[in-house]
Amino acid sequence: MEKTRIVYNDSISRHFIAASVIFAIVGMLVGVIIALQLAYWPANLAAELSFGRLRPLHTNAVIFAFVGNMLFAGIYYSTQRLLKTRLASDGLAKVHFWGWQLIIAAAAITLPLGITTGKEYAELEWPIDIAIALVWVAFAVNFFWTLAKRNEKHLYVAIWFYIATIIAITVLHVVNSLAMPVGLFKSYSIFAGVQDALVQWWYGHNAVAFFLTTPILGIMYYFLPKAAERPVFSYRLSIVHFWGLVFLYIWAGPHHLLYTALPEWAQTLGMVFSVMLWAPSWGGMINGLFTLRGAWDKLRSDPVLKFFAAGVTFYGMATFEGPLLSIKSVNGLAHYTDWIIGHVHSGAMGWNAFMAAGMFYWMVPRLFGTKLYSKSAANLHFWLGTVGILLYVVSMWVAGIMQGLMWREQAAGGGLAYPIFVETLIALRPMYWTRLVGGLLFFTSFLIMAWNLWKTARSGKAVDGEAEVLVEAKAGGEETSGSLLLGKPVIISAVVIVLALAIGFVDAVPAVVLAILAIAAGIGGYILTHRAQAEGKPTWHSMLEARALPFTVLVVVGVLIGGMAELIPSIIAAPEVMSSSRMQPYSPLELEGRDVYIQEGCYTCHSQMVRPFTWETARYGDVSSPEDSVYDHPFQWGSRRIGPDLARVGTKYSDLWHYQHLMDPRITVGSNMPPYDFLAERSVDLSNTPAKLRAMRAIGVPYGAEAIQGAEASARAEGEAIAAGLRSSGQIEIAPDSQMVALIAYLQRLGRERPRAPADAALSLNAAPASGGER
């Protein structure tokens, strides 16, 4: 075999690291601002800087800008070395880098402007979604092209995690972003209500799994052994870790929807698989921590190992807490509370940010041919960051558990002990201040890191790593991809699955026979493969590990199968639910009001889902049903209650109360809601309303042709009725086409059943609604 010298493309990693550090600071700064806003509402300085608009900016900046850039830096760096080849295309890498930064810039502009889909962690509008897909394809092509030209036959486990990341994110992003555009800056999810909730949290949870976990695990499996200067504790365990995680994670999404209107079977699946996730997650944590065996003493002096050890420990904590929160009884207490915020941040700050810091401290000196500028500053970063995380997480645990207990507390004489929602919010305020202190400490620690890395880079000059490698004959031996995909283990697995499924369709005696056959097939398969190995032939999996294509195909199957199994039954049932619904679609003005609700990010504080608990029905009204949100593109069930649930707020208060409350939320003493007085000055473009109804009809909402044609007039009539009502009841002058009026129309609709005419549901909106009088 001939030898060749490779100069790696490390420039791309330097670029991504720089971007990651900058956006970490931006994302954390926005996080500190919104933490302040929750503790001290006057910090909502302007419409564009209000909590509801900044919160999506914070989550997007931290997830996709900070962690995204970090993981790309790590993937590009480690992939070239593990595959012993230079990156396939420097050009595609540049397209990836600059494309990703442009997407981040677009997010930073559009989100504060209220241009959002209203789907958590997927708020970016459709043109940006398309750009994300294209840039992701550039990344994927470059990655798989590099795989194809590798000089190392075997794929190290880190590469498996990267493959799973690329495949899963592609599927998740494409499916969850399917939307019907209305204009350049507005679209409606093609899914509605329960289906949308299921798709969204399938995406949302797996964004955590395949964007914030699997690539970082790949990075852990590469950089932790490098830093500890010893191989991973157990390569065998890493195989089980990988397959267990990839197959299990994809099922866990419904644990975000426990006790909601989601079908019971999907909730149960989500819970069971989440609990099962404990095993592979802790397998990974143990593998990471035990890699430090014999090197624990280095933690005293090496900041890199300090960050990695703490990061992996936080991973263990977060992946213990996640399954715990997925148990229904625990979830009943924790859901919609700040406990979830604490859980998320123990993962984001403890796992993601600490792993990022460890990786940066390891990479930057090498990428600039120098030593770390200040170990003391890195140690200070570590301790400040750790104290910051603990303050943040503990305060949110206390806040969340207190919140959950106060919501359900019964008074001595019966009824709710704290019937006024804001009482619980006032009780949380000290915890909100504590969280702010924790967040500030963590933010400061990252500023120190940025300074330290900057000084390190300035003290050296950019260098690219080099290696002399053996050029191997093309990987894979005699086995073709097809023969691997149809190899004995696959065939035997298929036979066992068919036999096992058939058991359910026959009587007892044939079922026993089928069960014996299934077990026999499994054992037979094992013996066959064992015999082959005894004869010195390579095993199927070892051949698979050397063949990128069939390996990738099987990862696709692993990623798709769980998700599709959960999504397909719900999506198939959707048209039936819609056609049998007694609900009437939103009136044109209500629809416009709903868009204002989404634009202002009301869902970041208010849920629209009454769970089947007495303390919820006593506080909010009847339990929510799938029908309630049957026309909600997208659903607005929310994930948190900083304010009360709004599912049944319609007609609970007068239009005048809503107006006064939106102008000055302090009419509820102790509220931390920002004022929305600017909505009274901003108008809705009613000329665009017919287009919105048309888009809705295209995705299944039964608006008739006449209703669409008369949408603008109908919205105006409804707006004028509300404005007239405000004039007569409160001497308030407000434009009937203002965003405030539209929002009031929407809020008054929530939970208020408007049965359709049975004769012709599709034409039920052809007449202008008698809106004002109903109030």
Added chain:
Amino acid sequence: MISLLAQEYFANSPVLIYPLIAMLTFVLVFVAATVRALRMSGEDARRMARLPLETESWPGMEESDG
């Protein structure tokens, strides 16, 4: 009795077979991966585990990394 169980399970929708197929597939893959991991030769495992530790040089730096 088992077919009654199936009738009950599929009463809502026949497409509930998908979660069943998926769960069985998961169990089989998990078992297969575990068996593979346990049967892997120690030599192979050690070689794979050392892949990240193979050396490279850094122009301008004295030490060799890894």
